[in-house]
Amino acid sequence: MKQLQDLPHKLADAPDAVLAERAGDGNVAAFEMLARRHAPLMRAYARRLVNSHAEADDVVQDALIAAWKDIAHLQDGTAAKAWLMRIVSRRAVDTGRRRKSHDNLDDQPEAEAILPTPEQAAVAGSARLALNTALSRLPEEQRRCWVLKELGGQSYEEIAQALGISAASVRGRLARARTTLMKEMEEWR
Amino acid sequence: MNPTHDCGRRIEALSDYLDSGTSPDAEHIDYCPQCQAQLAGLRSLSAAALLMMDDDVASATADDTGWLDGIMANLRLESRAGRTIPLRGGELDELSETEGAVIALVRTVGDSLGGVLIGRCQLEGDVSVPGEPVEVKINVSARYGHPLPELAQTLRDAVFAELLVETELNVTAVHVAFTDIRPPVIGNGSGESGKGRS
Incomplete structure (x- = not known):
C-alpha cells in the first residue's frame, strides 16, 4: 500500500x-478529477446559455450531480467531455425555460457579453470581440441554437430535443444566426 | 463574390458541406466563387467561435477561484453499494458486505502498485450465494515502461491475496485487461518508478 x-x-x-x-x-x-478537468469549460458554456453567472454556476452544479448519478451508464468514457456538455445543455435550456415562465423582460444577455468599442474590435485578431458583440445582438432563439451547435458541439437532433422544436427549425435558426454573424463580422473588418 | 449572379445555394447546404466534407452539390460548390466566399466566412466564424470559447474558459477559470471547491463541497456524492455479499456469521447475525466495498478494495490494491491505475472493475458470478464461483475483471491503465505480463501477474496475485483475507468470495479467476498506456512521468524521480511490491 x-x-x-x-x-x-x-x-x-x-x-x-x-x-x-x-x-x-x-x-x-475519479469523478472529482473528471469534474475539475472539465468544469471551466462547462462553466464557460453555461454562461453563454443562461443570463447570469450565478445561474450558470447553478447549472454546472446540477449538471455534475446528474452526471454522478448517471455515469455508470456512460458507454464510451472517451466521450465523457461531450457527454458532460450535453448534460449542461439540457440543464441550461431548462433553466431558461423556467425563467421565461416568470418574466419576459429580462430575457436579454446581461453585461457578461463585454461589448468592445469599434476601435478595439478593429484591432487585428479581434474577431472574437466582433463575434461577441454580434452574438449579443442576435435574437435569443437563434443565439441559443448557435451556442448549442458551435460551442457545445450538439447535433441538430440533440438541439431540437433540448429546445422542443423540430430539427428543421434548428437548421433554419442556425442558418439565420450564421448569416447574421458572418455579415456583422465582415463589417468590423 | 459576383453580385450580379446569385447561385442560389443556401447557407444550410454549405454548413452541411463544411461539417461532413461531402455534398451531392460538391461539384458546384468547389468551383463557385460565391459559395467559396461563404465557406470562407463560415470557416472564420467557427475559428472565431473557438477563440471566443478559449477566452470564455480562461475567464471562467480565473473568476473567483474558490467556486469549483464550493461546487465540489456541495455535491456530496453518495457511494454506490451495488449487490449485497453475505458473510458467514452466527445464527442471529446477518453479516454482509457490499459489492461496492469489494470493488473499492480491488481498486486500492491495484492503485498501490507502481504503474497501475485501475479502471472498471467487475465481479462476475452470483456474489449473493456463498461459494459460487466469482471472476474478477479489471481494466488497467498502465504507465509506459512497466513490463505488462509481470505487472498483470503482480496485480492478479495481490488481488487474489487481498480478496482471500477480506472476503469469503470463491474467486476463481482474476482477468486483467490493459486498456490504456499512459506516457512516462517526466521530471520528478518520485512517484511510480518502483515496482511497488511489498
Missing part, C-alpha cells in the same frame, strides 16, 4: 475514459 499516496498524480494524468470507468464504479476521487 505504500504507493497509494501517488494516487492523485495517477488520477491527474489518467485519460477521461479511465476516470469515467472508476467513477461509474463509485470512485468519488
Whole structure:
C-alpha cells in the first residue's frame, strides 16, 4: 500500500475514459478529477446559455450531480467531455425555460457579453470581440441554437430535443444566426 | 463574390458541406466563387467561435477561484453499494458486505502498485450465494515502461491475496485487461518508478 499516496498524480494524468470507468464504479476521487478537468469549460458554456453567472454556476452544479448519478451508464468514457456538455445543455435550456415562465423582460444577455468599442474590435485578431458583440445582438432563439451547435458541439437532433422544436427549425435558426454573424463580422473588418 | 449572379445555394447546404466534407452539390460548390466566399466566412466564424470559447474558459477559470471547491463541497456524492455479499456469521447475525466495498478494495490494491491505475472493475458470478464461483475483471491503465505480463501477474496475485483475507468470495479467476498506456512521468524521480511490491 505504500504507493497509494501517488494516487492523485495517477488520477491527474489518467485519460477521461479511465476516470469515467472508476467513477461509474463509485470512485468519488475519479469523478472529482473528471469534474475539475472539465468544469471551466462547462462553466464557460453555461454562461453563454443562461443570463447570469450565478445561474450558470447553478447549472454546472446540477449538471455534475446528474452526471454522478448517471455515469455508470456512460458507454464510451472517451466521450465523457461531450457527454458532460450535453448534460449542461439540457440543464441550461431548462433553466431558461423556467425563467421565461416568470418574466419576459429580462430575457436579454446581461453585461457578461463585454461589448468592445469599434476601435478595439478593429484591432487585428479581434474577431472574437466582433463575434461577441454580434452574438449579443442576435435574437435569443437563434443565439441559443448557435451556442448549442458551435460551442457545445450538439447535433441538430440533440438541439431540437433540448429546445422542443423540430430539427428543421434548428437548421433554419442556425442558418439565420450564421448569416447574421458572418455579415456583422465582415463589417468590423 | 459576383453580385450580379446569385447561385442560389443556401447557407444550410454549405454548413452541411463544411461539417461532413461531402455534398451531392460538391461539384458546384468547389468551383463557385460565391459559395467559396461563404465557406470562407463560415470557416472564420467557427475559428472565431473557438477563440471566443478559449477566452470564455480562461475567464471562467480565473473568476473567483474558490467556486469549483464550493461546487465540489456541495455535491456530496453518495457511494454506490451495488449487490449485497453475505458473510458467514452466527445464527442471529446477518453479516454482509457490499459489492461496492469489494470493488473499492480491488481498486486500492491495484492503485498501490507502481504503474497501475485501475479502471472498471467487475465481479462476475452470483456474489449473493456463498461459494459460487466469482471472476474478477479489471481494466488497467498502465504507465509506459512497466513490463505488462509481470505487472498483470503482480496485480492478479495481490488481488487474489487481498480478496482471500477480506472476503469469503470463491474467486476463481482474476482477468486483467490493459486498456490504456499512459506516457512516462517526466521530471520528478518520485512517484511510480518502483515496482511497488511489498
